[in-house]
Amino acid sequence: MFDKFEAFMSKYLAPLANKMDKEIHLSAIKKAMVALMPLLIIGSFCLIPEAIPNMIGENNSISQWILANLDIIYIPYNVGMALMALYATAFMAYHLANSYKLDVPGCISMAVISFLMMTVDYTKDGGIMTKYLGPKGLFAAMFAAIIAVELYRWCKKKKFTIKMPDSVPDFVSRSFEMIPISIIIIGFFLIIRIVCVNVFNIMPPLIFTSIFAPLVGSMDNPLSYTFLKMLQCLLFFFGIHPSVLSPITTPISTQFLAENIENYKAGLAMTHFFAPGPESAFGNFTGTGITFGLVFWCLLSKSKALKQIGRVALIPALFGINEPILFGAPIVLNPIFFIPYVICGGIIGTIPGWMMKFGALSCSFFTPPYVGVFLEGYLTNMDPMSIVANGIQLVLSLVVWYPFFKIYEKRYQQKENDKNNMSKEDEEILKDLDLDF
Template identity: 70%
Template sequence: MFDKFEEFMNKYFTPLANKMDRNIYLSAIKKAMVAMTPILIIGSFALIPDALPNMIGKNNPVSEWITANSSIISIPYTVGMGMMALYVAAIISYHLAISHKLDVPGCVTMGVMGYLILAVDMTKDGGIDATYLGTKGLFVSMFGAIAAVELFRWCKKKNFTIKMPDSVPDFVSKSFEMIPISIIVIGFFLIIRVVCVNLLHTMPPMIFTYILAPLVGSMDNPFAYTFLKILQCLLFFFGIHPAVLSPVTSPISTQFLAENMASFKAGQTLTHFFTPGMDSAFGNFTGTGVTFGLVFWFMFSRASAQKKIGRIALIPALFGINEPILFGAPVVLNPLFFIPFVIIGPIVSSFGAWAMHFGWLKMSIFTPPYVGVFLEGYLATFDWRSILVNGMQLIVSIIIWYPFAKLAERRELEAESKKKKAISEDDEALIDDLDLDF
C-alpha cells in the first residue's frame, strides 16, 4: 500500500512541489520574506521596552525614562515593520530583474513605484496615509513588483525604448531607455487605481484583502494550522523542504505579527496565534514534526550506527534543526516512520496553537532569533507557560517515537548481525594472513 502511495506522490505531487520551488516568482517572494527576518527581529525588540513598565511598575526611573522616550524607541518598529511592504516590493523586483537579466535599478524603481501607486493614499491634511506601507500591503506589493517587472520585460522585448548612440554614456542611455517603459508601467498602475477607486469605491489593497480573506482568516484556525503542519511533514517525508510553502504562509504570519504588535502597543487584546515566532518556537519545536523523541531513543540505541546518529543530531535538534535525523535515520522515505512523522508529529507541533486559541498561552509579539528550545518559546510569548507547552511536546514526542525507534533498532541489529556473519572467523583470519599488498 505504501509503495502505491509513494508512486502517487512521486508522479503527481513531487513534480508540482519541485516546480513551485523552481518558480522564479515564488522564489523571489520567498527570498524577500527571508530578507525581512532582521526587520522582524529588530521591530520586535523595539516593543519590548513598552512592556517593562507593566512588569516593574510605572513609578520608577526606568519606566519613566521609557515612557518619555517611547516615540524614539519605537522608531525601528515604525520604519521597519511599518514600511515592510515597500522593502518587499524592492527585493522582489531585484530578484526578478536578476532572473530575467534586466536592468536592476530600472526594475526596482518601477516595482516600487507601481506598488506605491496602488497602495498610497493621501490624508485630508495633505500627508501620506501609511496604512498599506506595512504588512497590510504585502500582497499588493507582491503584485505590484511582479506586474511592473513583467511589463518592463515586455517593453524590452517589443523594443519600446529609446535607443541612444553608442557614444552616449551607459548611465545616460539607460535613463532615456526608461522613459517609454516608465510611461507604460505608470499608466498601467494608474488605470488599475482609477478603476478601483472610482468604479469599485475602494483602494486596490482592499481588493486583495477581499480575495484572500478566506485564506488569511483560515490560518488563525488551529485545525487549519494542524493541516498545514501535516502538509509540511508530508513534503519533507518525500525529501522536499517545506520552505516551498513559505511564499504563501510567510506574508500571512508576518501580517498577523504586525497586527499583534500594533494591538500590544495600543493596549488591546492580541488576536492572532499564527506568527513567525510561534511557528518556530512551537510548530517547529526541535525541528519539523517534533522529531526529538527519535533523537532521544537513537542516543541510547544498542545499534552503533543509530547511537552515533542520535548523538550527532542532538545539538542541532535543540536549536530547531532536524535535518541530521531526517536524513541520517533516515526518516525521509522510510515507511516505518511515516505515522509518527506525518500523522502524529503535526498534532504535537500544533500544541502551541491550541494553547493560544483557548487562552492558555499568550499570543506572540516577538520573533526571537534561534536561541534554542524553551528559551525561544518564552521570548516569543513572554509567558512562563510556554515552558510547560514545550515540555509537553518533548515528553509526548519521546513517548510516541518509542515503539518506532525500537522497531528500527531491532532491524538495524539484525542487519549488523548479518554483516558479521557474512564472513566466518576462520575466513577472516585467513584473509588477514594473506599478503595482499601491491
C-alpha cells in the same frame, strides 16, 4: 502499500513541489520574505522595553525612562516593519530583475512607484497615510512588483524603448530608454488606481485583501494549521524542503504578526496564533515534526551507530535544526517513521496553536532569533505558559517516538548482526585459503 504511495508521491507531488520551488515569481517572493526577517526581528525588539514596566513595575527609574522614551524606542519599528510592504516590493523586483537579466535599478524604481500609486492615501491636511505601506499591503506589493517587472520585460522584448547612439554614455542611454517603459507602467497602475477609487470606492490593497480573505482567514483556524503542519512533514518525509510553501504562508504569518503588534501597542488582545515566532518556536520545536523524541531514544540505543547519530543530532535539535536526524536515522523515506513524523509530528507541532486559540497561551508579538528551545518560545510572547507548552510537546514527542524507535532499533541491530555474522560456507572457504605470508 508504502511502495505504491512512495511511487505516487514521487510521480506527482515531487515534480509539483520542485516546479513551485524553481518558479521565478514564487522564488522571488520567498527570497523577499527572507530578506524581511531583520525587519521583523528589529521591529519586534522594539516592543520588549514596553513589557519591562509590566514585569518590574512602573515605580522605578528604568521603567520611568522607558515610558518617557517610547516614541524614540518605536522609531526602528515605524521606519522598518511599519513600511514592510514598500521594502518587499523592492526586494521582489530585485530578484525578478536578476532572474530575467533586466536592469535592476530600473525594475526596482518602476515596481516601487507602481506600488505607491496603488497604496498611498492622503490625510485631510495633505500628509501621506502609511496604512497600506506595512503588512496590510503585502499582497499589493506582490502584485505591483510582479506586474511592473513583467511589463518592463514586455516593453524590452517588443522594443518599446528609445535607442540612443552608441556614443551616448550608458547611464544617459538608460534614462532615455526608460521613458516609454515608464509611461506604459505608470499609466497601467494609474488606471488601476482610478478604477478602484472612483468606480468601486475602495483602495486597491483592499481588493487584494478581499480576494485572499478565505486563504488568510483559514490560517487562523487550528484545523487548517494542523493540516499545514502535516503537509510540511509530508513534504520533508519525501525529501522536499517545506520552504516551498513559504511564498504562500509567510506573507500571511507576517501580516498576522504585525496586527498582533498593533494590538499589543494599543493595549488590545492579540488574536492571531499563526506568526513567524510561534511557527519556529512551537510548530517546529526541535525541528519540523518535533523529532527530539527520536534523538533522545537514539542516545540511549544499544546500537553504537544509532547512539552516534543521536549524539550528532542533539545540539542541532536544541536549536530547531533536525536535518541530522532526518537524514541520519533516517526518517526520510523510512516507512516505520511515517506515522510518528508526519501525523503525530504535525499534531504535536500545533498544540501551542490550539492553546493560543483558546486563550491558554498568549499570542506572539516578537520574532526572536534562534536562541534554543524553551527560551525561543518564551521570547515570542513573554508568557511562562510557553515553557509549559514546549514541555508538553517534549513529553509527547518522547512517548510517541518510543514504540516506533524500538521497532526500528530491533531491525537495525538485526541488519548489523547479519553484516557481522559470517556464514559457515564462508568460514569453510576461508579455512581452505592459504593466507600465511
